[in-house]
Amino acid sequence: xxxxxxxxxxxxxxxxxxxxxxxxxxxxxxxxxxxxxxxxxxxxxxxxxxxxxxxxxxxxxxxxxxxxxxxxxxxxxxxxxxxxxxxxxxxxxxxxxxxxxxxxxxxxxxxxxxxxxxxxxxxxxxxxxxxxxxxxxxxxxxxxxxxxxxxxxxxxxxxxxxxxxxxxxxxxxxxxxxxxxxxxxxxxxxxxxxxxxxxxxxxxxxxxxxxxxxxxxxxxxxxxxxxxxxxxxxxxxxxxxxxxxxxxxxxxxxxxxxxxxxxxxxxxxxxxxxxxxxxxxxxxxxxxxxxxxxxxxxxxxxxxxxxxxxxxxxxxxxxxxxxxxxxxxxxx
Amino acid sequence: xxxxxxxxxxxxxxxxxxxxxxxxxxxxxxxxxxxxxxxxxxxxxxxxxxxxxxxxxxxxxxxxxxxxxxxxxxxxxxxxxxxxxxxxxxxxxxxxxxxxxxxxxxxxxxxxxxxxxxxxxxxxxxxxxxxxxxxxxxxxxxxxxxxxxxxxxxxxxxxxxxxxxxxxxxxxxxxxxxxxxxxxxxxxxxxxxxxxxxxxxxxxxxxxxxxxxxxxxxxxxxxxxxxxxxxxxxxxxxxxxxxxxxxxxxxxxxxxxxxxxxxxxxxxxxxxxxxxxxxxxxxxxxxxxxxxxxxxxxxxxxxxxxxxxxxxxxxxxxxxxxxxxxxxxxxxxxxxxxxxxxxxxxxxxxxxxxxxxxxxxxxxxxxxxxxxxxxxxxxxxxxxxxxxxxxx
Numbered sequence: 001x002x003x004x005x006x007x008x009x010x011x012x013x014x015x016x017x018x019x020x021x022x023x024x025x026x027x028x029x030x031x032x033x034x035x036x037x038x039x040x041x042x043x044x045x046x047x048x049x050x051x052x053x054x055x056x057x058x059x060x061x062x063x064x065x066x067x068x069x070x071x072x073x074x075x076x077x078x079x080x081x082x083x084x085x086x087x088x089x090x091x092x093x094x095x096x097x098x099x100x101x102x103x104x105x106x107x108x109x110x111x112x113x114x115x116x117x118x119x120x121x122x123x124x125x126x127x128x129x130x131x132x133x134x135x136x137x138x139x140x141x142x143x144x145x146x147x148x149x150x151x152x153x154x155x156x157x158x159x160x161x162x163x164x165x166x167x168x169x170x171x172x173x174x175x176x177x178x179x180x181x182x183x184x185x186x187x188x189x190x191x192x193x194x195x196x197x198x199x200x201x202x203x204x205x206x207x208x209x210x211x212x213x214x215x216x217x218x219x220x221x222x223x224x225x226x227x228x229x230x231x232x233x234x235x236x237x238x239x240x241x242x243x244x245x246x247x248x249x250x251x252x253x254x255x256x257x258x259x260x261x262x263x264x265x266x267x268x269x270x271x272x273x274x275x276x277x278x279x280x281x282x283x284x285x286x287x288x289x290x291x292x293x294x295x296x297x298x299x300x301x302x303x304x305x306x307x308x309x310x311x312x313x314x315x316x317x318x319x320x321x322x323x324x325x326x327x328x329x330x331x332x
Numbered sequence: 333x334x335x336x337x338x339x340x341x342x343x344x345x346x347x348x349x350x351x352x353x354x355x356x357x358x359x360x361x362x363x364x365x366x367x368x369x370x371x372x373x374x375x376x377x378x379x380x381x382x383x384x385x386x387x388x389x390x391x392x393x394x395x396x397x398x399x400x401x402x403x404x405x406x407x408x409x410x411x412x413x414x415x416x417x418x419x420x421x422x423x424x425x426x427x428x429x430x431x432x433x434x435x436x437x438x439x440x441x442x443x444x445x446x447x448x449x450x451x452x453x454x455x456x457x458x459x460x461x462x463x464x465x466x467x468x469x470x471x472x473x474x475x476x477x478x479x480x481x482x483x484x485x486x487x488x489x490x491x492x493x494x495x496x497x498x499x500x501x502x503x504x505x506x507x508x509x510x511x512x513x514x515x516x517x518x519x520x521x522x523x524x525x526x527x528x529x530x531x532x533x534x535x536x537x538x539x540x541x542x543x544x545x546x547x548x549x550x551x552x553x554x555x556x557x558x559x560x561x562x563x564x565x566x567x568x569x570x571x572x573x574x575x576x577x578x579x580x581x582x583x584x585x586x587x588x589x590x591x592x593x594x595x596x597x598x599x600x601x602x603x604x605x606x607x608x609x610x611x612x613x614x615x616x617x618x619x620x621x622x623x624x625x626x627x628x629x630x631x632x633x634x635x636x637x638x639x640x641x642x643x644x645x646x647x648x649x650x651x652x653x654x655x656x657x658x659x660x661x662x663x664x665x666x667x668x669x670x671x672x673x674x675x676x677x678x679x680x681x682x683x684x685x686x687x688x689x690x691x692x693x694x695x696x697x698x699x700x701x702x703x704x705x706x707x708x709x710x711x712x713x714x715x716x717x718x719x720x721x722x723x724x
Contacts (some may be wrong), residue, residue, distance in 0.1 A: 007402070007403065009490045009491030009492070010491070011491045011492070011696055012695065012696050013492070013545075013692070013693070013694060013696065014489070014490040014492050014544075014545065014691060014692055014693065014694035014695075015490075015692045015693075016401075016403065016490060016692070050392050050393070050404075050406070050437070051367055051389050051392055051396070052359070052363055052364075052367065052393045052396060053358070053360075053363065053395040054395060054397070054404055057406070063491075064491070065491040067402075067403060069723070090389075093370045093387075094366050094370050095363075095366060096366075097366075097371060099366070100366050100369045100370055100373070103369065103370045103373035103374055104369065104373045105372070106373060106377045107372075107373035107376040107377040109377075110376070110377040110378075110379075111376060111377075114379070132492045133348075238385050247379070265456040328619070332384045
C-alpha cells in the first residue's frame with residue numbers, strides 16, 4: 001500500500017501535525033498521525049499544486065490541509081478532475097522550456113494574426129459603416145488644416161489646370177458608376193512635387209508635380225491616387241491608427257516609447273501595403289486606357305531623383321522603395 | 333567560573349531557548365523566468381485577458397517560496413472575480429471622467445447666458461475637475477483599503493488566514509488612509525519635515541490592523557524613533573540641500589533685482605562638485621534609511637509571543653541597487669526575473685522569527701468575505717508592498 005508523508009494543518013490552529021496519507025482500495029483515503037485517524041472518500045478531497053517547486057496541497061473536507069510529499073502517484077489519483085487538465089497544462093508550460101517557447105510562439109502568432117488580419121478587417125468594417133458624407137467632412141477638415149500650413153493656392157495657368165481636370169475625368173470614365181473624384185491643385189514649397197489622397201475622394205496635386213511630369217506621367221500618378229480613393233485607404237488608415245493605439249495601449253500602457261515604436265513600424269507596414277495596392281490599381285487603369293505602364297515607372301524615377309535617393313531600410317518608411325514597387329508592379 | 337562567565341553562560345542559555353528561525357526564500361531565477369515568460373506570453377496572446385491569472389500565479393509563486401520551517405505562504409485569490417472587478421472599476425472610472433466632461437458642457441450652456449464674464453468658464457471647468465478628482469481619490473483610497481483587506485484575507489500560512497481590519501472598522505480604515513494620503517501629499521510642501529511621521533504612520537497602519545488567525549500584529553515604535561533615524565541620515569543630504577537652497581536663493585534674488593539675470597552666490601565649479609557629490613550620497617542616504625527603517629520596523633513588530641528581527645545592511649542594498657540597475661539597463665529589461673528573485677531573496681532571508689515554539693500557538697478566527705472587486709486597485713497595493721517592505 002502506498003504511503004505519503006506530510007504535514008497536517010487542521011485550519012483551527014497553526015500547529016503542524018506529521019501524518020501519513022494512505023489511499024485505500026475502496027476509493028477512500030486514510031489520514032493517520034499522532035492521536036489522529038481520519039478517513040474520507042477520495043471524491044471529497046481537493047488536490048492543488050501551486051506554481052513552482054512547492055509541495056502539493058491536499059484539501060481535507062471541513063477545512064483541513066495536508067502539505068504532502070508526493071512523487072506523482074498521489075497526483076495521478078486526481079488527474080481526471082474537471083480543470084485538472086488546464087492546470088496541468090499551465091504547470092507543464094511553466095516548468096518546461098518547450099512550454100515557454102510554445103507560449104511565446106502562441107503570443108507571436110496571435111499578435112501577428114491580429115495585426116495582419118484582425119485589425120485591418122475591423123478597420124474595413126468600421127470604415128464601411130462610416131457614411132460618405134462624414135468621410136467627406138473629415139477630408140475637408142484635413143484639407144482646411146493643410147491649407148493653413150504647407151499649402152498655398154495653385155499658381156498654374158487656367159489651361160494647365162483644366163488639362164489636369166480632364167485627366168481625372170478620363171480616370172473616372174474607366175470605372176463607370178464609381179466614385180466621383182474631387183481634384184484640388186495647390187502650391188507648396190515645403191512638400192515639393194507630390195500628390196496625396198485625403199478621405200472623401202479628395203485628390204491633392206502640387207504645382208511642382210504638374211510641372212515635373214509629362215501628361216502621360218500625370219495620368220499614372222492620378223490613377224495611383226484614385227486607387228487609394230477607390231479602396232478608401234485614407235479613412236482606413238485613420239481607423240487602423242486608432243485601433244492600433246487602443247490595442248497597444250491595452251497591453252503595454254499608453255505614451256511609452258515601446259508603444260510609439262510599435263505603432264510606427266506597424267503603421268508603416270500598413271501604409272506600404274496600401275501603396276502596393278494603389279500601384280496595381282494604377283497599372284490596371286493604364287491598361288484599360290490602352291497605355292503602357294512606362295510613364296508610371298518613369299515618374300517614380302523622376303521623383304526619386306528629385307528627392308535624392310534614400311538608403312533607409314524599407315521598414316522605416318511609409319512608401320516602398322522604387323525597385324520594390326517596380327518589381328511588384330511588373331509581377332502583377 | 334568567574335561571575336562574568338556565569339552571566340555570559342546564562343545569556344547564552346536564554347538565547348538557546350529563544351531559538352530563532354530564519355525566513356527562507358526558495359525562489360529560483362530559472363523557474364521564475366519560465367513562469368514570467370509564460371505569463372507574459374499568455375497575457376499578450378489573450379490580448380490582456382489572462383492578466384488576472386498571471387498576477388495570481390506570480391503572487392502564489394512568490395508567497396509559496398517564502399518558507400518558515402518547511403511551510404510556505406499560500407495565496408488563494410479568485411481570478412474570475414478579479415477579472416470582473418477590474419472590468420467594473422475600469423468602466424467606472426471611464427464613466428466618471430466622461431460624466432465630468434458632460435457636466436462641464438451642461439453647466440456651461442446653462443451658465444453662459446446668465447453670467448457674462450470671462451473668468452466664469454475656467455472657474456466652472458476647474459470646479460468640475462476638482463469635484464471629479466475628489467470623487468476619484470475617495471474611490472481609489474476605498475479600493476486601496478479593500479485591496480489590502482482582500483489580499484490579506486487570501487493569504488494563509490499553515491492553513492490559517494491572515495486578515496486586515498474588520499468589516500465594522502472598514503470606514504475607520506478608509507478615514508485613516510485618506511489622512512495618510514493627504515499627509516503624503518503634504519510631505520514635499522513641508523520640505524520633508526513630515527517625512528518621518530508619515531513613514532511611521534504608514535507602517536503603523538499596515539501592521540497593527542493585520543492579524544494572523546485571531547492574533548493581531550502589534551507595532552510598538554514611536555514617531556520619535558523615526559524622527560531620530562531621519563535626523564541621523566540628514567548629513568548625507570547636505571550637498572543636495574545646499575544646491576537646492578542656492579537655486580532657490582538665486583531665483584529669489586533674480587525676482588527682487590530685475591536687472592541681474594544670473595546672480596551666482598556660489599561659484600559654478602563648487603556647484604558642479606556639489607551636484608556630482610550629491611548623486612552617490614542620495615543613493616547612500618536612501619539605502620541607509622531603507623535598511624535602518626526596516627530593522628526598526630521589524631524589531632517593533634510583534635505577533636503574540638512572536639518577535640521579528642531584520643538584518644538588512646545599507647551597503648548590501650546599495651550593491652544590489654547598482655547591480656540591478658545596470659542589469660536592467662543592459663538587458664533591456666529582460667533581467668527583470670533575475671532582479672526580482674535576488675531582491676526578494678535578500679530582503680526575506682535576512683528576516684528571522686523567534687521563538688520557534690510560538691509558531692504553533694495561533695488560532696483561527698471567523699472567516700470574512702471581501703469582494704474581489706477590490707483587487708482592481710492591484711497596482712497600488714503592489715506599490716505599497718514596496719513602500720513598506722512588509723511582505724507578510
